[in-house]
Amino acid sequence: MAARVVPLRRWVRLSLAASVPLGLAFLVLGALGLTPPVAAALAWAGLSLLAAIVTGLVLADVGALARHVEASTGSEAGAEREPVPAGLVTRDLAASVERLTRLGAEGRAQLAAERAELERALDALPEPLLLLDSDRRIVRANRAATSFLEGEVIGRDIAASLRNPQLLEAVEQTLEGAGGRDVEFTLPAPVERTFAARVEPLPEPREGGAAALLALVDFTAVRRTDQMRADFVANASHEIRTPLATLMGFIETLQGSARDDATARERFLAIMDQHGKRMARLVDDLLSLSRIEMNEHTPPTDAVPLPSLLANVRNTLAWRAEERGVTVAIAADDGLPAVIGDGDELTQVFLNLVDNAIKYGEAEGTVSVTASWAADAQAAGWLAGRDGAVSVSIRDQGAGIPREHLPRLTERFYRVDKARSRELGGTGLGLAIVKHIVNRHRGALTIDSAPGEGSTFTVHLQPVETAEGAVPAEAAQPAGETSPGRVEDAPPAAVTKP
Numbered sequence: 001m002a003a004r005v006v007p008l009r010r011w012v013r014l015s016l017a018a019s020v021p022l023g024l025a026f027l028v029l030g031a032l033g034l035t036p037p038v039a040a041a042l043a044w045a046g047l048s049l050l051a052a053i054v055t056g057l058v059l060a061d062v063g064a065l066a067r068h069v070e071a072s073t074g075s076e077a078g079a080e081r082e083p084v085p086a087g088l089v090t091r092d093l094a095a096s097v098e099r100l101t102r103l104g105a106e107g108r109a110q111l112a113a114e115r116a117e118l119e120r121a122l123d124a125l126p127e128p129l130l131l132l133d134s135d136r137r138i139v140r141a142n143r144a145a146t147s148f149l150e151g152e153v154i155g156r157d158i159a160a161s162l163r164n165p166q167l168l169e170a171v172e173q174t175l176e177g178a179g180g181r182d183v184e185f186t187l188p189a190p191v192e193r194t195f196a197a198r199v200e201p202l203p204e205p206r207e208g209g210a211a212a213l214l215a216l217v218d219f220t221a222v223r224r225t226d227q228m229r230a231d232f233v234a235n236a237s238h239e240i241r242t243p244l245a246t247l248m249g250f251i252e253t254l255q256g257s258a259r260d261d262a263t264a265r266e267r268f269l270a271i272m273d274q275h276g277k278r279m280a281r282l283v284d285d286l287l288s289l290s291r292i293e294m295n296e297h298t299p300p301t302d303a304v305p306l307p308s309l310l311a312n313v314r315n316t317l318a319w320r321a322e323e324r325g326v327t328v329a330i331a332a333d334d335g336l337p338a339v340i341g342d343g344d345e346l347t348q349v350f351l352n353l354v355d356n357a358i359k360y361g362e363a364e365g366t367v368s369v370t371a372s373w374a375a376d377a378q379a380a381g382w383l384a385g386r387d388g389a390v391s392v393s394i395r396d397q398g399a400g401i402p403r404e405h406l407p408r409l410t411e412r413f414y415r416v417d418k419a420r421s422r423e424l425g426g427t428g429l430g431l432a433i434v435k436h437i438v439n440r441h442r443g444a445l446t447i448d449s450a451p452g453e454g455s456t457f458t459v460h461l462q463p464v465e466t467a468e469g470a471v472p473a474e475a476a477q478p479a480g481e482t483s484p485g486r487v488e489d490a491p492p493a494a495v496t497k498p
Helices: 008-031 037-072 091-124 143-147 165-178 218-255 260-295 306-316 319-325 343-360 403-408 418-423 428-440
Strands: 127-131 138-141 181-187 193-201 212-216 303-304 327-332 340-342 366-374 389-395 444-449 453-463
Touching: 037 138, 091 143, 127 143, 138 143, 143 319, 165 181, 165 193, 165 212, 193 218, 218 260, 260 389, 260 428, 303 343, 306 319, 306 327, 306 343, 306 389, 319 343, 340 343, 343 366, 343 389, 343 428, 343 453, 403 444, 428 444, 428 453
Parallel strands: 327 366
Antiparallel strands: 127 138, 127 212, 181 193, 193 212, 303 340, 366 389, 389 453, 444 453
């Protein structure tokens, strides 16, 4: 039980306040002769002593009760607390205080539980949600917003995270009292994404000074679905028209004048088979490109070791390399970190690039595949300025590409030599697929080529960080330098064409 300490000054003041009226009353009685002076003085002294005792008891009980209430402030429901001091004077009041204290603690616990549930619900939302103060600073962000904006955003001005004039204007208008605003905007980097945003003012400033709510809904997949349908119809109708017309012409010929010509029939069927397979490849590539574009705004998270992946790519294309007498040589730095990515999609990237190098490179030549650590990440785009990247270069010994064609190589159906591309079975979509996969991996693709000097396609990818947040030291060396431990893989043994 709490110690009952009576403040001396307060006790003296209250005792005097209680005894003075009594003294005046007895003084009047003595002056009027109604009470002997000695008896009046003794009665006054006795009553003053009694008043002092009662005052001390009341002060002690009330003081102990006050200290208990103060100590109980902020305690959780169910927590062990000191019992309420129940004095002679404050017994009933102590019971009431005990009930109020218990109800207050239970109420605070309930509010804390509801707040925690609300926090979990906000973090579970798949779309970004931000609370802004009157100065546009972020005071709260759910898990989706933190992931989307990449890093610690609390205290940051919204303009530093979402640099879009329409969105910032809507935020400013809402904070100035213009009411809620809806706006649709596009962020161009690292890949283009479309959002619908709702800025809603809060009735009054909340914890942390929150004055407005900003909710974002990602419409990228919806927009890309619509675009995918339009592109598929346009591209398929354009590219399939020629082989389809050829097939129809040969079928008509075989049904007519060449019906009984066995030699012509065999020749026409071979050409028809070639065009049919080309249309099948074209449809497959269009569907693959559409799937990749649908997921381009969602980066992968797996760790992919490149040396084994590149070895599988070489083995898969060994039959094609053997047909042209091409040697595929792979060189990888020792200690090369894994990269953040999707193994199947990265396999598709390097299959396309190595296959192009074999097809368009010099016959009986060499295709060099080099995986190394680039400390300065000499890459354009999203990786520029980063601490480093894992770079994979595919170099051929072909005729090279004029520089004026380089900026357009990753466009759909763009071909430097259309006749040769179609002759070799190309669909014109391989490099477009590579570009979109690299974009999804938040990497960069660089192309270096000149007539007569061959071509080099380099893919720059993000490394997986170690527990200390850095790339292993043995891997951190500038691109182009050969580590002592680099091993040149021998060409694979002959593989039968599937």
